[in-house]
Amino acid sequence: MTPQRVTLVTLGVEDLDRSRTFYTDLGWTPVEEQAGVVFYQMDGMALGLFGLDNLAEDQGRPGADLGTGAMTLAQNFADRASVDAAFQMALVAGAEPLKVPEEVFWGGYSGYFADPDGHVWELAHNPFWELDASGRLTIPET
Missing domain, CATH: 3.10.180.10 (2,3-Dihydroxybiphenyl 1,2-Dioxygenase, domain 1)
Incomplete structure (x- = not known):
């Protein structure tokens, strides 16, 4: 049986700097940043911002239009x-x-x-x- 939970939501973003600034302006603080991805700790889970091209590649779909x-x-x-x-x-x-x-x-x-x-x-x-x-x-x- 698979646990009924979500531990990480990752949003594909076109411009990582723009998105980081937006969420910072909401008062959110990143807890980890790596090349092409930013993570925010949330209550019991995390939110990630991931460049669209890098996310498509990570998913095994290089060049895909993720929308x-x-x-x-x-x-x-x-x-x-x-x-x-x-x-x-x-x-x-x-x-x-x-x-x-x-x-x-x-x-x-x-x-x-x-x-x-x-x-x-x-x-x-x-x-x-x-x-x-x-x-x-x-x-x-x-």
């Missing part, structure tokens, strides 16, 4: 004000606004932005999902 894929990364917050503040910080850092935070059909509050490479992030407050003091999400069992 960004149909995926959304999400951060959940304890309240709506925190969502709004994070959204504004992303815009100041250079994010492209996709959807300004608003009340949504499922009873929560969320908005979307794209980073400089088009990777989509959702910022949300879900009143039905609990966050602990460190921000870890627990989905209640039904």
Whole structure:
């Protein structure tokens, strides 16, 4: 059986310096940098930024057009004000606004932005999902 977890998310980026600056402007601090890749420690996992050409080669697909894929990364917050503040910080850092935070059909509050490479992030407050003091999400069992 394969464990039900994700330990590392790697985003392919066109310009590593531009992407590092964007995430630094969000207040993130790299914990490791190697030629062509930057890693950020997150709560229980890591995020990597990897140059697109180097990532394609690492995957065994040199020259492949990787694009960004149909995926959304999400951060959940304890309240709506925190969502709004994070959204504004992303815009100041250079994010492209996709959807300004608003009340949504499922009873929560969320908005979307794209980073400089088009990777989509959702910022949300879900009143039905609990966050602990460190921000870890627990989905209640039904």
